[in-house]
Amino acid sequence: xxxxxxxxxxxxxxxxxxxxxxxxxxxxxxxxxxxxxxxxxxxxxxxxxxxxxxxxxxxxxxxxxxxxxxxxxxxxxxxxxxxxxxxxxxxxxxxxxxxxxxxxxxxxxxxxxxxxxxxxxxxxxxxxxxxxxxxxxxxxxxxxxxxxxxxxxxxxxxxxxxxxx
Numbered sequence: 001x002x003x004x005x006x007x008x009x010x011x012x013x014x015x016x017x018x019x020x021x022x023x024x025x026x027x028x029x030x031x032x033x034x035x036x037x038x039x040x041x042x043x044x045x046x047x048x049x050x051x052x053x054x055x056x057x058x059x060x061x062x063x064x065x066x067x068x069x070x071x072x073x074x075x076x077x078x079x080x081x082x083x084x085x086x087x088x089x090x091x092x093x094x095x096x097x098x099x100x101x102x103x104x105x106x107x108x109x110x111x112x113x114x115x116x117x118x119x120x121x122x123x124x125x126x127x128x129x130x131x132x133x134x135x136x137x138x139x140x141x142x143x144x145x146x147x148x149x150x151x152x153x154x155x156x157x158x159x160x161x162x163x164x165x
Contacts, residue, residue: 008022009021009022028118028119028121029118029121030114030117030118030120030121030122030123030124031123031124031125031133031141032117032123032124032125033123033124033125033126033129034081034082034083035083036125036126037114037124037125038081038083038084039083039084039087039101040106040107040110040114041114041124042065042069042081042084042101043101043102043106044106044110044111044114045065046058046061046064046065046066046069046102047102047106049061049064058070058102059071065078066102069084069094069095069098070095070098070099070102071095071099072091072092072095080094084098116143120143122141122142122143123141123142130142
């Protein structure tokens with residue numbers, strides 16, 4: 001079975017001109033506050049093949065949902081998100097508005113936020129949203145600070161022993 005698996009990976013790598021293991025990396029995701037981030041995530045995902053130099057336009061990538069969202073190509077596995085539906089009153093209006101989102105480069109700061117949240121399995125959204133999720137889950141949902149926590153200074157002790165020795 002090991003030999004069969006190795007040969008299969010070699011076949012896939014040759015056929016699709018790729019390298020590495022077949023299932024390299026792990027699945028990554030993050031909880032996202034939809035009102036302000038979902039369409040940014042759509043753009044980030046659909047522009048990945050462009051950033052990787054695989055295609056020049058997201059509509060050229062075979063596995064992209066861009067063709068369904070922006071060009072109206074039928075796709076049985078997609079169901080439009082409310083944020084996408086809110087782009088226009090009808091399908092034609094939504095497609096036009098969606099194409100318009102891709103006329104400009106995605107903000108590099110947003111790209112960094114999405115990557116950090118996704119790679120760390122953190123919450124993507126405002127600090128208020130992050131606090132709400134942390135409270136509901138009872139755990140940290142954003143990147144922590146490295147190192148030991150700093151001690152709080154006790155002002156009463158400082159007064160007794162002289163803070164400015």
